[in-house]
Amino acid sequence: DAGVTQSPTHLIKTRGQHVTLRCSPISGHKSVSWYQQVLGQGPQFIFQYYEKEERGRGNFPDRFSARQFPNYSSELNVNALLLGDSALYLCASSSTRQGATPPDYGYTFGSGTRLTVV
Amino acid sequence: EDQVTQSPEALRLQEGESSSLNCSYTVSGLRGLFWYRQDPGKGPEFLFTLYSAGEEKEKERLKATLTKKESFLHITAPKPEDSATYLCAVRSFSSGYSTLTFGKGTMLLVSP
Numbered sequence: 708d709a710g711v712t713q714s715p716t717h718l719i720k721t722r723g724q725h726v727t728l729r730c731s732p733i734s735g736h737k738s739v740s741w742y743q744q745v746l747g748q749g750p751q752f753i754f755q756y757y758e759k760e761e762r763g764r765g766n767f768p769d770r771f772s773a774r775q776f777p778n779y780s781s782e783l784n785v786n787a788l789l790l791g792d793s794a795l796y797l798c799a800s801s802s803t804r805q806g807a808t809p810p811d812y813g814y815t816f817g818s819g820t821r822l823t824v825v
Numbered sequence: 826e827d828q829v830t831q832s833p834e835a836l837r838l839q840e841g842e843s844s845s846l847n848c849s850y851t852v853s854g855l856r857g858l859f860w861y862r863q864d865p866g867k868g869p870e871f872l873f874t875l876y877s878a879g880e881e882k883e884k885e886r887l888k889a890t891l892t893k894k895e896s897f898l899h900i901t902a903p904k905p906e907d908s909a910t911y912l913c914a915v916r917s918f919s920s921g922y923s924t925l926t927f928g929k930g931t932m933l934l935v936s937p
Contacts, residue, residue, distance in 0.1 A: 711868075740924070740925075742925075747929070748929055749829070749912055749914070749927030749928050749929050749930055750869070750912075750914075750925070750927050751927070752924045752925065752926070755922050755923075755924060757922075762922040763922035763923075763924055765924070795866075797868050797869070799925075813857070813859050813871050813874050813916075814859075814871070814925065815871065816861075816868035816869045816870075816871075817868050818866075818867050818868045819866075819867070819868050821866065
């Protein structure tokens with residue numbers, strides 16, 4: 708079984724540009740969450756989607772948006788990029804519905820997209 | 826607000842030298858404490874989930890324990906391949922959804 712796949716793996720953008728990051732969850736998983744990990748820090752929650760609806764949002768500006776498609780894949784969009792948006796963006800999938808205790812394996816993360824803003 | 830503090834920030838061990846990593850937390854309604862391993866440039870890899878004080882789980886040279894305020898990841902006779910950053914996270918449920926709050930991690934380096 709394929710794990711969580713993210714694309715692209717690396718990306719370099721200029722300040723002010725827009726970026727779209729993509730995530731395909733594990734087959735059968737309906738919940739996708741996005742996290743931002745700045746170098747030297749732990750991942751920070753951005754969004755959670757379940758059954759194509761936004762279920763939670765972290766403390767990020769409106770420049771960040773996301774959506775989930777009927778096949779449960781997801782996109783994270785960031786507008787008007789700032790230097791501080793440079794980070795590893797992680798996608799995590801889970802099989803359980805919102806609020807339910809996840810299986811013992813918790814959340815499965817992809818390898819991430821390394822975004823560099825110059 | 827949920828908070829997770831990990832210590833030490835970095836730890837250097839000789840191969841075979843056992844030690845422990847600490848994760849202290851404050852959370853309103855713990856719905857699980859997670860340990861992940863992260864290699865450079867990669868996503869976190871799941872290790873353990875603990876749900877209640879007194880619970881322990883083991884996997885090879887790793888053993889995780891949980892109290893009401895902290896968790897420990899014990900590493901017995903580590904090998905160089907155990908070198909990685911170890912992340913602790915707590916899961917809580919608020920405003921109708923659950924999320925993970927991570928600590929900054931402990932960077933472990935095991936020398937041969």
